[in-house]
Amino acid sequence: MKHTLKNVFHSPRFLVGFIIFMTILLTVLIYPYFVTRDPLQGLGKGFLSPGTYVSVYDANNTGTYRVELPEADDNRLESSLPVKDRQTMLDYLKAMGADVTGLDTSNENFHQLIEVWKANYSDADAKAKKYEGFSTQAKRNELRRLNNRLSTDVSVPMSVTKGEGDSATVSTVATSDYVKVTEVANAITLPLGTDNFGRDTLTELVKATGISLLVGLLAGSIATSLGLLIGLLAGYIGGVVDDILMFICNIFTVIPGFVLLILIYSALGTNSRSITTCAIIIGITSWVWTARSVRSQVISLRNRDHVNLSKLSGHSLGRIVLTDILPYIASYVVMAFILQVSSGILAEAQLSMLGLGPNPNELPTLGLMMNWSKLFGAYTSSNAWWAYFPVILVIALISFSLNLMNTGLDQVFNPTLRD
């Protein structure tokens, strides 16, 4: 046993798969101790891109520090005028025939661009002349808003009203006043932003990974135990028992498993589809190939001399199966189990993606997250990659790590595959 384990962990494939899987598993187990937020709680409205969000209100009421960054003004200007707007300004200047030689959207030419703009642009002119490309009202409004933003001098101190009612005091905020993010009463870092419901995607993803792993483990355990039991009985007892069990196996083989799953799931209705129900259904529709291969292994084992000798020693059927047959196919069963877990997770994801997954009001699963991303246009209109890409990555990583572990085990237990 010790020797086998040592061999298994010497297989690089198994080790890599094991490390990836354990990292995912440990994250799932440890993360809730650090972030206690309810994964299904909405924090805002719609997709928020990844980043740190600081409450402006609370920032005003937080003690300030004096920090003088030399490039502060430039940064402020740049931030007030994104490259896209600078391009619009250039386009307008070109369209009205102003001299734009030497001007571009870079930071070096920033002040020069603003000077040329101020010298040439006026709302009335734009309205009267209707330059090419800027003839519509919408375009001209965009130009006007842009111009208004430029006319505010960014280096002037800003006045801020603190408190409410009679106790309200007006104070000024200098450009060199800074707040420390950790001192602001309300600030949140969303490494993966929020999804369409405004839920923190990372917290939701971790919870969903845990649930999907659970579905996979449960489905895998059910499928492997069923397959093992049927395979052992059919293989060891043989005769009529074998014929009947193999007949059932054949029926399950010819019915496409996924179609069967879809039919059962849609017959159940959303509210009666709990996580456990889903796992059980996946489990009882995917035991067939385990049963078949266990059966063939048992048939080759049952006539071995050590089994005959065990019979001659008067051992019972149960004991022979448990001690003389099962240990010989244990490695194979472990491998089958790993593959079943992987396919269980994938089956859940596929079904949920089609809207046939577990009840979406209870808990998130990886498949449900994909389904929501699809429904709310995360990869079409909203372009919110953070709502679906990490989910795809986690599904792929789980499947990859489990398959890698399986191949690694195969290499250890199947001598013909050894290098």
Place this chain on the structure above:
Amino acid sequence: MKTDEKISVQPEDTRESVTFGSDRNKDFSKEPLCLSGKGVTRVFHTGKTTTVAVDHVNFEFHKGELISIVGESGSGKTTLSKILLGLLEPTEGEIFFKGQPRDISTGAKKKEYWKGIQAIFQDPFSSYNVFHKIDAVLLDCINMRGGKNLPKEKKIEMMTEACSFVNLKFAELTNKYPFELSGGQMQRLMIARIFLLKPDILLADEPTSMIDACSRATILDMLLNLRNETGMTVIFITHDIGLAYYISDSVYIMEHGKFVESGRPDEVMLTPKAPYTKRLISDVPKIHEPWDLSTVEIK
């Protein structure tokens, strides 16, 4: 696994003590019947083909007799041995154990029958469960003989005695796995197992065919000692007619599932009647004589 690190036991080559040949003058027909069969037949159906592996054979094995069943591969020896052991049911015919019709219809009855008949198989490497230690193999035998509640010291004493009977040291084997032994040592351990079980009948299915020539003599010597000491009936299944001649009290020649000839080894070997027996005898290479291959059938 350190396969090269074999356990050091006493040298396997103890040919000096080997006394081939049995008590040729003893008439075993006066001894009580141990196992006999009438019209024993076994038919296998595979798809549309039907194979008659054992075809209406009759036999009478007496107490303390060493019987050899000789035949080439596919002649039905192993099927017959499985029928005798109760691992396969005969399609037809009846088997008598100690004069009574054999009844192995239930698990308990089978268990009782197997206290009377045990086996040593051809391949020592596949005869052991690789997950069980040697101690477990031997303890199992003591338990089967009703020694489950014996004190631990007594059990160890019994196992040590059994091992020393086959020239193995129990103290060196304890906590070891069977696959850590050599083929010859494993087969000797099998004999130690039989020594503990003390059945009425031992069925040895080609026990020496997978073992080198030197160990073979040792194994045969031990089998004969075991027979002489316990008075058990030994059914020796082999393809080697020369070997059968040296060790048996009676010989059965099997061809295509039938016994074509049987009798005392001297009768069968020196004055063979069946052409198949003649062929088997001529196929044995003789030292100092050119090998006559004219009778060998090339299929």
